[in-house]
Amino acid sequence: MTARGGILLALLALAMLVLPAVADRYVLSVLTTVLWFAYVGQAWNVMMGFAGLLSLGHALYVGLGAYASAALFVHFGLGPWLGLWAGMALAVGAAAFIGFLGFRFGVRGVHFALLTIAFAEVARIGFDHIGWTGGSAGFFIPVAADGGNDLLNLRGSPALFYYVILAMTAGALLVSQRLLHSRLGYQWLAIREEPDAAEASGVDLFAARIRAVVVSAAMTALAGVFQAFYFNNLFPEQVFSMGRSIEIILPAIVGGIGTLFGPILGAFILTPLGEGLTHVIERMGFDVPGMKQLFYGAALVVIIVFRPDGVWPWLARRLKLVRRPGEGA
């Protein structure tokens, strides 16, 4: 990062920190959503941006994290800080399973993407039939009546959730940065660029790929835990949906796959626009299901046609925010 970039980042961080003091409830909720997508976009970016593995079923890991932690809370009174470990374990297990199957059978590229879609759909339909977590009628976490802030059980004001997701997003940024500059990170980039050459240079493709899938899934599961305790209701049709998986990949694609700040920028661009669009339509008195998704589809097409590298690389060059244009940052 250049000095200018560093200052900008610091200013942004400061602004995000003081926001709840000045913003109204609606703005706060939009920004919470923005940060959620910034977080989960970064998690997805680890798999696609760093290791080059296209997953179109990432909602699977969100859902597993959400349902695991919610079920443990509702049925056993286990708080989310404990439940999240179960969520992560479940997601990691699923990811390892999918990765193992896929890589052992040589499923690559587009076929691998189809595989991820299929597993997410299996989960969606499957969870419709699991009575223990509410089935298709939905699973509900009781909302605290007193409204006080309880960090331990993730019950409380919108500001509480805002700061939690802000911390998660910042954490994801740090983790991504660390990963990118680690030995594993280099191996991932090599695999993404030229798998044969990577292998000839000593990289164990299978092991490195499994790690990418697993790390990404574990991170994504936490987003699920957040979602469960923020919205307090889970429906398989929504949680595991293909539409959700597409929303998850959008920030990274719009912002820039493989870059550190791309998913965050992408979320800041796309989510307010999408939410704003829905808001405007509702204000005008219409109820048009699918408007937001259509917008997202259009955004996807526009970006992939005109700026396939994403907005961040272009922006960073223009505003001189990054020192070396040859490498993702």
Add this chain to the structure above:
Amino acid sequence: MPVDFYLNIVASGLLTGLVYGLAALGLSVIFGVVRVVNFAHGEMMVAGMYGAVLLFGFLGLDPVLSAPVVAAVLFGFGWLLQRGLVNRFVERPEHMQFILLLGIATILLNALLMVFGPDSRGVQVDYVFDSVEVGPLRLDAVRLRAAAGAVAVAAALFAFFRFSRTGKAIRACADNPLGARVVGLNIDGLYAFTFGIGAAVVGVAGALMTLVVETRPQLAPEYTLLSFVIVIIGGLGSLPGALLGGVLIGVTEALAGVLLVPSLKALVGYLVLIVVLLLSPQGLLGRRS
């Protein structure tokens, strides 16, 4: 349950499967020639379905009669899509193509949702309750019609590729794009034409499908994946393979519908897709290599 019961289920699935096969044929044509992963395939099929629904609603046209209209419209759409947008992506990495078509599919799906709403619409033809008796079998007239239409279109497609000049040119493109270019064939034009044909075929499959099921936008992703499964099973570029694969899927689906809880029917489809993805040695785009 008596054998007759299962025979009827199988027969019913077979007929529906022929329509699935036609849809997959459209995909096979697009894949085999343009080598682009058409993730918007199911959406085009559903668009065809709505076309038939509209024409039935306004003009009382039987889907078999509205099929040519649907075909023409979707041909145009497919042609434009390829020429205007997808063509730039033919040389680009696979995942870029996929994301592009994913975006297009999303746009299409939600446009249909916005225009027609999420509730199902049907085509109630006069003969919807008729059936034809063939030995122990009672075949639904609607399914018979749909299947007959599917076979007819498939045969026409086969004849086109076998005997017509354009058809042969397209096959040349598929076999050897560079060579075709060297020989002077207009690759871009042929690609657009092929995409148009693929779209038209799947649109017709959609129109025929309205005879059998109710139309909803949510069917689109299921049909996309169904087509993928059939193409992988039946083998890319193989016309009889697509029909056979379709029949296989149709029968499996029909049996699953009676043997399992109906809501798990789709689950079986996805499990089949997983198995097929894992076991298929070449996958979707394997024919040339």
Add this chain to the structure above:
Amino acid sequence: MTLLDVASLSKRFSGLRAVSNVSFTVPEGGIVALIGPNGAGKTTTFNLIAGVFAPDEGQVTLRGRPITGLRPHDVCAAGIGRTFQIVKPFGDLSVEDNVVVGALARERAVATARAQARAVLERLGLAEQAARPARSLTLPDRKRLEVARALATRPDLLLLDEVLAGLRPTEVDRMVEVLRDLNRREGLTILMIEHVMRAVMALSDRVVVLDHGEKIADGTPAEVVADERVIQSYLGTEEV
């Protein structure tokens, strides 16, 4: 002492015999050239040694240790580095990072790997380009990068697949010098597929000739060049 022992290697691809009962050895510290017409099975032999495919028959031994059928990353760990006929740089990564990937085969710590990578780049004259993205390099530089990356894995044996192809004569000479230097000063053993006969004659201690998947000659450069079969199948009667 024999470093690499290739014994009765055979490989068939859907009925086509790509490599048929090929045997040869590479002495430690030596340079051996593998030549022959296109389609003779040279790159397939490389791929069999490097672990890209497993042979149908035969054995590959490195310092007496069998490495037949090991995956490429294990072959790399065993001490064999390789370049590709069509160079495969990690395009989006910087030149330096390309070599860092290689160095990380032996080194767990990124900082140490980076230091080693810098040293290798220096050795091959690529130090000034270290920060540039690899895809911005010219072909000769890409070839050097390919060698640098393989060298960073600290191999005992380096497999070079037509590393001189497409280079101008001056560039060929430069690369030959680098290779000779690596061989003489560090004792790096080299097995090279090459069509540039000038380099073959200048560098190699022994030459192995393949044709239609079979070995048709194996000897010193002088012997091989005078061999009737070799002249018939590959060299032609022009003076080398």
